[in-house]
Amino acid sequence: MTYTLITANRNYSSWSLRPWVLMTALDTPFKDVIIYFEEDNYERFREFTPNGQVPCLKDNDLTIWDSLAIMEYLAERHEGCWPEEAKARMWARCAAAEMHGGFAPLRNICPMNIGVRARLHKIEKPLQRNLDRISELFAQGLESFGGPWLAGDTFTIVDAFYAPVAFRVRSFDLGIGPIGREWVDQIIAHPAMQHWEAQALAETEREIHHEEEIAAVATVIEDFRV
CATH class of the missing domain: 3.40.30.10 (Glutaredoxin)
Incomplete structure (x- = not known):
């Protein structure tokens, strides 16, 4: 294979x-x-x-x-992609599908740009609804299945689906509650995420459209890229 x-x-x-x-x-x-x-x-x-x-x-x-x-x-x-326990697997599939098909305001207003820290000009209702829903989802998963990952004690597809959200939360200092922020800190500290981030910061390529997206909605406070 x-x-x-x-x-x-x-x-x-x-x-x-x-x-x-x-x-x-x-x-x-x-x-x-x-x-x-x-x-x-x-x-x-x-x-x-x-x-x-x-x-x-x-x-x-x-x-x-x-x-x-x-x-x-x-x-x-491959084993381990979804949680083994049936209830956790069902929840993880629903949460991953919700991320795959939803949260348009978060995607559009807070594009992933790992190297920067930015302050949004404003947070309007559609974005706040997304943040409230993510806070609710994270708390539900972590409290229902015991953590430390969203659907239990192992890293699975649902964590991977929300991995970009973790970078967005950090870049724009988004409020998703203490339970959600704990998961954000944990996944960003994962060796795989650390490897991806190191490569992101080392990139010299800049794509003007992505840079303009942030400039339109936020003030960049710090830029850690080379």
Whole structure:
């Protein structure tokens, strides 16, 4: 079994982070390929994936696209991707699917930019609703299944799905309650996340659209990138 995972910039690509951090945390071997964002990557990405987006997983002659599909594909082949206990697994699937299909205000207003710390100009109701829901989800998972991870005592797909949220919370100092912040601190300290962050900070590539997104909604206080 030979996996190749194709991703984009460590600093910006939240969708790329999800399967990468899962596979790294679970010690699933793969070839790591990075294709950096440019002004228009669609046709370039279409050379290896039908939707023209990252991430994309190659398993020999098979192509698996979309982060959730990649996670499910891996879960069919490797133990530990989802929680073993049925109730925790059900909750984890629901929470991961909610992240995959929702939280548009958080995604749009607080883009992932690992290297910066920024102060939002304002927090409007749609974003606050997202933050309240994430706080509720994190507390529910951690209290229901005993922690220290969202669905129990092991790192699983649901933690990987919310990994970009952890970087967003830190970058914009978002309020998600003490229980949620404890999980944020824990996942950022995970060796896989530390490895990803180190690569993000070392990148010299800048994608102007992502930089403009932050400038439009926040004041950058610190920038830790090279």
